[in-house]
Amino acid sequence: MLSENAKAEIEQLKGKYPDPKSALLPALYVAQREHGWLSPEVMRDVAEVMDLPPAEVASVASFYTMFNRQPVGENLIQVCTNISCSLLGAEHIVEYLKSKLGIDVGETTPDNKFTLVTVECLGSCGTAPMMQVNDTYYENLTEEKIDRILAELAERKG
């Protein structure tokens, strides 16, 4: 499952730390970047390169919200609904995205383009309301801004 390149990258990461086990989170990121999510098979490969029991790798991965243990759409839309964002209308942003995408929170569009989730504070409270799509922050959201962002993302080739 895991490519030879990815395995080599993980080996290299292990050398960056006084104890190679510290490279586990970075290794899981490498695996997720390659596969989009962490299937049991992929985690088993990570365990092998990391020289750790597969159950331990699965247990660590499950502790952290950023490791997807289920497949997600091409674009993972994460709307912050914590305090500063909700003071400035995060709930409305979520409702708007739900109606635009025709899905509920936690769901993926049938074309697999978008998954919608709500998340905790992303450290962008001064530019609320905001969302993160994959790695990118989109701040000071309005309906028009969301229309533009979704149109751009939908056009992008998967």
Add this chain to the structure above:
Amino acid sequence: MEKFLLRNVGVPNSHEIDVYIGRGGYQALAKALKEFEPQELVNLVRESGLRGRGGAGFPAGVKWSFLPKGVYPRYLVCNADEGEPGTFKDRVLIEHDPHGLIEGIIISSYACEVEHAFIYIRGEYVFGAKRLEKAVAQAYERGYLGRNILGSGYDLELTVHRGAGSYVCGEETGLLTSLEGDRGHPKLKPPFPASQGLYRKPTIINNVETLFNVPFIVEHGAEWYKGFGTERSPGLKLFCISGHVNKPGVYELPLGTPMMTLINDYAGGPSKPIKTVIPGGSSTPMLPPDVLETLTLDYEALAAAGSMLGSGAVIVVGEGTCIVRLVERLAEFYRHESCGKCIPCREGTDWLYKIMHRIEHGQGREEDIDLLLDICDNISGKSFCPLGDAALGPITSSIKHFRDEYLYHIRERRCMV
């Protein structure tokens, strides 16, 4: 006021090493290595009175002096997990002035005789992590990191490490367990990290902003630094202000500045009449508007007002906001982030959320208010790490100041606003 901590923010390409050096960067490092023995630097930071900016406000130089003599290797971990809702100051420093942080880390590592330092940055800060990775690579190329830094004989490795989405990993022992490649469960203290931390070796953990202050202290001296702020809360602080204000953002002010100066003169005033202010991040007790007029932003004044300076995250809540709904949302956050290791916090945060949820949804009973306080009492001081206590601030303070609104919700089965 002249800016120090934010002096490079807004300067084009401030994240590039040449721009940073062109503006006087890395000179404090050269001075530290040339003019100071490590112990002298520890003393200097102690004299400056610099207190930790991650929330607890512990004096940095005192923490450094707890390192056991003669025990090596030692590690330094910069806490860039920034997860306390309302807080976004470290992100600004990381994205706009990564070299300022790196310089602070190198000087602090030299002071603590550390051979390997880490920056633990929250996983969502992908852009910030890339900026840091690049800045670290530049610093290695120019000889500010690696072997024999600036010909001083001092060696330091610096590794950027990304977290992966977990608030409790901002707690220092949770952070270390996470950095060791485990689930981020907090550990019992003592032993404190300064004596047994990362890989059971002496470890110093400081917040981004704390370390960022150090080069300024080296450059200008402890007396200069103490010239800002109050006697017991000296120095400069970043305040992140959000919510119902006209110009939310990060502002640099001396500690002891009046709260209303921040709100009116910097943040452009409230966008609605103020209902309450949460002064130091989501876990700090909320304050009623009548105390704001005379309140100053320092550790002592906020403690005297019944709250905390915390991370410096001021959240302004305007009229028309339902307090019950707001507190329910925070209760949901703490329930979600409880790591489950100890029962008072795991069970307690779950109950608190369920009760808040039923009050918010018109199914509350009058006894629920006492029940909430009773549960808070059972968590307070009995949880394994401070997250359990952090969950209580919004609940106890909102009941204290807005009991009427709770009662209205319960009796009328709907919002007062």
